[in-house]
Every structure is written in structure tokens, then in C-alpha cells.
Amino acid sequence: MALISGSEGIALQHEVMDRTHAEFIEHLNALAERLEAGGDGLRGLDELIAHTEAHFGLEDAQMAALGYAPENCHTRQHAMVLELMREVRKHVTEKLDTDPLHRLMPALAEWFPQHVDAMDAPLAAALRSRTGGAACA
Ligand SMILES: [Fe+2]
Numbered sequence: 001m002a003l004i005s006g007s008e009g010i011a012l013q014h015e016v017m018d019r020t021h022a023e024f025i026e027h028l029n030a031l032a033e034r035l036e037a038g039g040d041g042l043r044g045l046d047e048l049i050a051h052t053e054a055h056f057g058l059e060d061a062q063m064a065a066l067g068y069a070p071e072n073c074h075t076r077q078h079a080m081v082l083e084l085m086r087e088v089r090k091h092v093t094e095k096l097d098t099d100p101l102h103r104l105m106p107a108l109a110e111w112f113p114q115h116v117d118a119m120d121a122p123l124a125a126a127l128r129s130r131t132g133g134a135a136c137a
């Protein structure tokens with residue numbers, strides 16, 4: 001069963017962002033399926049992390065181009081989520097324990113639509129209008 005609906009976060013009317021978000025959901029659901037099938041999920045987690053690095057990196061660059069402060073809360077949230085993914089990966093490889101990964105998955109599924117609504121949607125609007133503005137309320 002899919003962890004998160006494919007329609008979450010893909011209606012921002014920004015082609016690249018919508019496609020990237022659809023891919024993020026695909027990676028998340030693929031990883032959930034691998035875990036459900038009894039795997040350690042490491043390959044899927046690596047793919048998710050690589051995709052997320054590119055995803056967040058692009059949005060961070062877009063915010064920089066729009067004049068957002070480097071340490072704005074959207075960029076900081078990206079860094080925190082990536083750090084969490086990397087910490088979980090480290091735990092899986094070093095302790096051979098997938099429990100934190102099993103806990104990370106529903107947390108990411110819950111976090112992602114909120115992030116899209118609160119942070120990516122205003123960024124998409126700013127990109128469409130080519131205006132700056134605040135990254136976060
Ligand atoms: Fe995003």
C-alpha cells in the first residue's frame with residue numbers, strides 16, 4: 001500500500017517543482033514497499049537521499065536567486081530533514097537496525113504535504129511572479 005498519495009504536493013503549477021515532488025513521493029512509496037517486503041531499505045534510502053539532495057538543492061538555489069536570506073526557515077528545514085535522513089542511514093548501516101527508518105517513513109509522509117503547503121507553495125508563487133518575499137510567515 002502506498003505510504004502517501006501521489007497527488008500530494010504536485011499541484012503548484014510549477015512544472016519542475018511538481019515533477020520533483022511527484023518523484024519524491026515515488027521514492028518514498030518505493031522505499032516503504034521495500035521495507036514492507038522485509039528488506040533493509042538501504043538502497044531505497046540512498047536513492048531517496050540523492051533525490052532529496054537535488055530537490056532541496058534546487059529550491060535553495062531558487063530562493064537564493066530570488067534574494068531570500070541564506071539561513072531562511074525554508075532552507076533550514078531542508079537542512080534539518082536531510083540531516084535526519086543521513087542520521088537514520090548511519091544508524092541502519094552502523095547498528096544494523098532499521099527501526100529508525102521504519103519510524104522515519106510515516107514522519108516524512110506526514111511532514112511532506114505540510115512542507116509543500118507552507119513553504120514550497122509560496123516559493124512556487126514567487127517563482128511564477130519573479131518576486132521575492134518572505135520564505136516563511
Ligand atoms: Fe519541495
Ligand SMILES: [Fe+2]
Pocket residue numbers: 059074078115119120
Ligand atoms: Fe522545500
